[in-house]
Amino acid sequence: MIQRLPLSAATSYAELMERLRLARFGEFPSGSSFVSKTVKGRLYWYVQMPTGGQQSRRQVYxxxxxxxxxxxxARHGEHKADVEDRRRLxxxxxxxxxxxxxxxxxEIVQAxxxxxxxxxxxxxxxxxAFQTYAAHLGVRLPVTSLATLDLDIxxxxxIASNLDDKLEKPILDILxxxxxxxxxxxxxxxxxRTTSxxxxxxxxxxxxxxxRGAPRDEPSYLPTLGSDAVPLKFMDFLLRDPVETAVLHGAGVLVNAPAPARYAVHKLMVSRNRKVNPEKGLKDRLQAAQLIEILAQEDPFALREAYAEARERGEAWxxxxxxxxxxxxxxxxxxxxP
Incomplete structure (x- = not known):
């Protein structure tokens, strides 16, 4: 049975998300301007830092x-730093x-x-990412499905090959x-090569x-992150149309996470690829089952649409x-x- 967070939590979370989105724009220095670029028929926005100083070296995506x-x-500069208010939320x-x-x-996510x-x-x-769905969907999640000793990004x-921007420093330096x-x-x-x-x-x-057609035993280099990465099957399905959520640490950390319906369906598929690690497969199905139960009430259309899309990918899927x-x-x- 789904246990919901109180309405006050949903209100606080909505306010936190809005403040986090605005705070991201408040980090740019005074005098910054916004410019758009069209790449392959799509429009993208960048921040042009004011001239002079280290920040003027490039545009920021x-x-x-x-x-x-x-x-x-349009609201850039309107929202002042409100770290303490976000901490309270x-x-x-x-x-x-x-x-x-x-x-x-x-701490790693924040860095x-x-x-x-x-x-x-x-x-x-x-x-x-799964942890963030509790506040995002307004529900409680069992502790048994939340423990982890690793982080996947x-x-x-x-995107990594075509985006005209990158991390301020490689992942290893950040860590x-x-x-x-x-x-x-x-x-x-x-x-x-290093992917972990x-x-x-x-x-x-x-x-x-x-x-991208390459076998899994050949890693791909992501210039945006300054790191090699493991190419995995089903990952294109998982990463399509991500959502913004918040990691509840400090004053909140704005992150991108897979759409919950895609996460649930993806976990179903990878659970059957865990034959060398059945405990991970069990955890995958547990998380999938919990999200499916929640989404069946909260967003059944998205759930069935993601499931139908996966089934249409072919007999193996x-x-x-x-x-x-x-x-x-x-x-x-x-x-x-259906």
């Missing part, structure tokens, strides 16, 4: 054109029953955000700024991307989905039926 983005541009949401991220995950990772369309995936290879013991992990199929970063045996950060769905509780199975 802020996102694809949308009505919401144009409104935030985060505390109120946590007090209502939303999950709090572990310290290491939260990545401050370096511009989510501004340049990187997407937080995995359990840390991903970016579509096409070592938090703890100098972070070290690169050699890629299994090519020891010259580890803090001893305590924690691991993995960088992932979409497949349908077989994985059928295997996974057969192991779901009856209410979750019924929610996916």
């Amino acid at each position: 802020i996102g694809p054109d949308s009505e919401a983005l144009r409104e935030r541009i 985060v505390a109120a949401i946590l007090a209502s029953g939303a999950p709090k991220p572990d310290r290491i995950s939260a 990545l955000a401050e370096a511009g990772a989510f501004r340049i369309r990187a997407v937080l995936i995995g359990t840390v 991903a970016q579509d290879f096409g 070592r700024g938090l703890d100098p013991r972070f070290s690169p992990v050699s890629y299994a199929f090519d020891t010259r 970063y580890a803090l001893n045996e305590r924690y691991r950060v993995d960088v992932l991307t979409t497949m 349908r077989e994985l989905l059928d295997e996974a769905v057969s192991q779901l509780p009856e209410p979750a199975r019924a929610a996916l039926e």
Whole structure:
């Protein structure tokens, strides 16, 4: 049975998200201007820093054109720094029953955000992203599905290859700024390449991307993140049309996460690819079942649309989905039926 967060939490979360979006624009120095560029028929917006000083070296990407983005541009400078107010909102949401991220995950996400990772369309995936769905959807999530010792960050290879912007410094440098013991992990199929970063045996950060015809044993370099990345099957499905959510740490951290319906369907598929790690497969199905139950009430159209799209990808996808769905509780199975 779904347990909902109180209405006050939903109100606080909506206010937090609006303040976080405006705060991102408030970080640009006085005198900044906004310019648009058309790339392959689509309009994108950048910030042109005022001339002089280190900040004038390049334009900073802020996102694809949308009505919401144009409104935030129009309100640039209107919203002053309100860190303490945002801290109070985060505390109120946590007090209502939303999950709090572990310290290491939260600090890494905040450091990545401050370096511009989510501004340049990187997407937080995995359990840390799943945690954000509680406040995003206004529900409680069981603690058993929230534990993690790693963090996954991903970016579509096409975006990484064509975006005219990048992190302020490579991921490894960002991580070592938090703890100098972070070290690169050699890629299994090519020891010259690095797609993961580890803090001893305590924690691991993995960088992932979409497949582009290359086999999985050949990593892809993402110039935007300054890191190699593992290309994974199904990743293009997961990363399409992400949503903005907040990691409830400090004054809140604005991140991109997969659309919840896509996350649920993706977890069904990858759960059947975990035969060498059945415990992870079980956790995948648990998270999928929880989201399916929630979305069946909150957004059944998005859930069924994502499920139908995955099934239309081909026989291999349908077989994985059928295997996974057969192991779901009856209410979750019924929610996916047309």
